[in-house]
Amino acid sequence: MPYLNITEVESAVTSLATAFPGASDLIELPEPSVEGRACHALRIGTVPAGTNDCVVLIGGVHAREWGSCEILVDLAADLLEAYAAGTGLVYGGTGFTADDVRKILRELDLVVFPLVNPDGRRYSQTVEPMWRKNRNPAQSGGDPERIGVDINRNYDFLFDFETAFDPAAAPRVSSDPGDLVYQGPRPFSEPETRNVRWLLDSCPRTRWFIDVHSYSEALLTVWGDDENQSGEPSQNFLNPAYDHQRGRGADAYGEYFAKSDADDSMVLARQFCAALHGVRGRTYRPMSGYHLYPTCGTSDDYAHARHIVDERKGKILGFTVEWGDTAGGFHPPWAEMERIILDVDAGLVRFCLTALT
């Protein structure tokens, strides 16, 4: 089976909701994509929504990172099918018992949104394989080379990077529509980004958020703008005293990450990597986003920043999966992608079980 096209991703989500009515609900996102496509997520859980703490998983944000949709569709299918059959799950050398599966379905809400950017995926799969952004032409001035916004730079976290960052830092973001990492004209300018915000708003018991990307064989924790530190709470993204100082390593500024949250994030990341390693021996590294490269406006940092900006919001630990390696790139041969799906899904199941402990 080759990679799914956008119609197949959508039909996989809707058919799972139909096939497992007692354990899943179809969620229609409030906004269609820029080109007018309806978007759906799947809630997995056997008790009414809002009863349990929630894990939100999204994928298909960057158009060319094709396998992210399949990773999430298969995770949903595996859990629902195993629960219905009363069986466990086996991913190579990593296994989970039927009790593990029941625990996830009964004690956790899983919200799975596999295709955030359908317009971009379609363009990548039919026209330009390396396309990354959405397909919004609003800022292009009619130039097809300047179409699209990078959805994972469009969240409200240090969006004004020219003020936030040290001029000598080089965060991977741009205010030029011609660039691959164009942030858009303002935070949440894109319907695809607003859909993700809506999911977090409408699932107030969300405590964990995972955005599935490729590639680097890593599980990233917050933060992306600078190195983490747990000693100086006032040194944080909200404090204008530190404008023009963020984004460089081994200097005075570090982004504050409360020690208990840093520790909890690292435990979850290590468990993810350990279960993944057990499948067939691939080694993924747990690390903060900054250590991949400095960024702003990304989903995982936004998810964690929400409770700091507004204390009425629940605390969310944010993560980004970077599946696959340089050899396979964004489009590994399908046989290899199937192995990567097993790797990552084993990690995600273990992540959910660790979250419950």
Ligand SMILES: [Zn+2]
């Ligand atoms: Zn990506």
